[in-house]
Amino acid sequence: MIYLSEQQILRIKKLDQLKLLGINPYPSEEYVVTNTICNIQKNFTEKGTISIAGRLMRLRILGKASFGEIKDHTGRMQIYFTQDHLFSSSYEMKKEEVYNIFLKKLIDIGDIIGVKGFLFKTKMDEMTIHVHQLTLLSKSIRPLPQVKMDKKNQKIYDAFSNTEQRYRMRYVDLIVNDHVKEIFLKRTRIIQQIRCFLNKKGYIEVDTPILHPIPGGAIARPFETYHNTLGIPLYLRIANELYLKKLIVGGFHGVYEFSRNFRNEGMDRFHNPEFTVLELYVAYKDYYWMMNFTEKLMKCIFNKFQKKENHHISFKTPFPRISILDSIKKYTGFDLKEMKKEELRKVCKKLHIEENIKMSKAKLIENIFEEKCEKNYINPTFIIDYPIEMSPLTKRHRYQENLSERFELIINGKEIANAYSELNDPIDQLDRLREQMKLSKKNESISLDLDFIRALEFGMPPTAGIGIGIDRLVMLMTQKKTIQEVLLFPQMRTEKKGKK
Template identity: 45%
Template sequence: MEDNDQRLQRIKKLETLRQLGVQPYGTRFEVKDRAGDLIRLHGRKSKETLEQERIECTLAGRIVALRRFGKAAFAVLQDGADRLQVYLKKDLLGEQTYRICEELDLGDWIGVTGRLFRTKTNEFTVEVRSLTFLSKALRPLPEKWHGLTDVETRYRQRYVDLIANPSVHEIFITRSRIIAAIRSFLIERGFLEVETPMMHPIPGGATAKPFVTHHNALGMDLYLRIAPELYLKRLIVGGFPRVFEINRNFRNEGISTIHNPEFTMLEFYVAFADYTDLMGLTEELFVRLGREVLGRTVIDYQGRQIDLTPPWRRWSYHQAILEVNKLDESVLRDRSSALAAAKQLGVEVDPNAPLAAVLNEMFEETVEPHLQQPTFITDYPIELSPLARRKDSDPTLTDRFELYIAGREIANAFSELNDPLDQRRRFEAQASQRVAGDEEAHLVDEDFLRALEYGMPPTAGEGIGIDRLVMLFTNQASIRDVVLFPQLKPEK
């Protein structure tokens, strides 16, 4: 009720402004200066220096603090993540303009022109000579807008979060810089940026449950992409030797601190390379990001220092399970032994699950938490890697790695399977699993198989989760803190 009363009062002020000849939702205002730039360039200058230099400025922003003193007032303007105090004085503005100032509220947008000076309390301030009203806020800022901590409100009303917590701006500025640096890194190395379909006739490229939509004109179901992999490989077949896409993927799965149904991935493919080539490239990329974005290669993350300095540890999947849990090699071959080991370790598994699934549950529960420093886990079983090339030295394993940092998967890469007959057999095995009830198993993609039959050169490909990467570089524990508008349950 209190908020509604304030809203009604603000609507009355809206009418008063119109009666004063002011357009409360104005048009163009020429901004010549930004608050942050003024603070950086002149914020340390003394009162005497500012008086001598007589620096004029024109800026605009939202009022986030307001103090009135009869014929004068101080307001704080928020311009992006920066704030600068302005001094509104009746003698300087004139009676008509100062009358407008009396209708100002927290949240309103104004543009001002004035001169930089320091107040008697030595605060860096703009002495306003002219004021333009730009937009009336009808809703008051939250009571504790200056320290908004309610998670539900922060995620659901990101626009309020950005007003209330200027530090949040830095997270998304960093995100933008990371993506720009990735794009620059790859283009410098001869990669072509491409765009592939977001609606697929057959979901593929990852093990995940898709979102389904329907195209009325074609009379067919389509699937929001779970990964661009199969289309990017088609481009390798077509003769592009290095391609990448920074893409949106959609997976109809649970929501958690590391999962959002809609997320951003980098995927890139290199012809004539294998997965070991991508390890070096990945190390090089992360070092470049650390230096360009943060200015360092040691990152503080959730109370732990992560050192990106290469070379990173390389640890085989099976060896990691055995070493962390001090198990005998028999668990890798015998399902009963694996089930017994899982029970002993307190890892819940389906007693009817195949051996590969039991081992994978053990890996996720017991090994992943140990992978704090950058680690390449290599040599995944073929059952977990339907699109990866078999190892020449052991056909039960694949030429694949996953990169783990801070206990979570950041990247997945492998030497691509380019044998169309082997790929068909694996697709068919996946399809059988789907018939048995595995909704995430691959379907047989006949067009992709046809593309492979035209010949794909030896190729290595990798996917990097941008959201998790941003979490790491901005020291955020939840994916919702690095996605501007995360998916939430409907508002009550």
């Protein structure tokens, strides 16, 4: 049984009253809009008639005159109604009924309306539309949260600020919290800027499959599904890396994809089960080249979107470069270069870091770095030259056999990007993947993609690749502390029964 509040019941009764008056509360006809609020405010003139549409956010009835506020996709504006001048050509109602019955008794805050009228400024010098024609475009049967602002004391009351409600009902969050929309507009502009930057370099945007026959390209637990016609299990993409490298084998020089990835793992303020990554692969390059390229890309984004907002992070180039083992030694005092797995476990115990016998050497090193080192890198820093055990898809270091040509970009204490000189030796790659399969934990998945090995056997040119976490990058550029703030619809726990 669906619970209806008193307000909902009243609004549903108004629906019936509207229909009795011959008013369709959800009309099909196009409503002609001549202006947006932003355009009106930028080019204000008291000449001519304008028509706009939007959501009624405020309504104050004052006898024969009333004030309200309408919100469209560009902003908010005051509207003004008077009994003598309000009519509607859309409905068969007497002039006085439009104001006294339609507006005063049947229109509610939250309704989507169309208004036509002329512009003027009030005695308080506020731009206002004097409405002479009112049209109901969509009746709202749930009341909006009424956020109140004490302008004198600069205080907000009854704000829609509960985080669970905001994330679960993002549509309400966007209606009542104007600043939220700006986060997602900025996210779109950041992606557009990256796309423009890459396109100017001549790199090609591509699409690769989301449904994979085997999970590959990263060590992670996948989401599994089943294809009825083929009679086979399929896995939601955990990474698109292998497909993009197959395209490099096929002759593309540079390819990229804004990839929606899925990992059946934990959730916290930096992780969501589905997330967006930019993956880029460029032939005949290495990780040194990619570091220089990444500096240019990051500086371009920072200069456009955050330079004036965040002064505690410096994007001055070149970014510092430090090996992961040197970083660990600097912040823990332990030199891990020659340590075996059991010695690493002892180090973890001394540092009070999670460890167990099932963890691989790579996982232990990763845990130490993430717990003790990562948080110290506020300005953009390249952490380079990871132990070979940590990087199964990466070329061995040209000077040190036990290291790999890999870097991670850390900004504000979190990983933003991960990049390699891509391994293109099919024999070494096969051996490395087999070794990883032996070491992987039960709740992680790394599979042997024989088609990828076959592709490498045809020959892949030396290639540099990078993955940039778009969600974390947007967090950085919008100064948000949780990934949920920059996802329109973050994954949520099942809503408890009885919640409205």
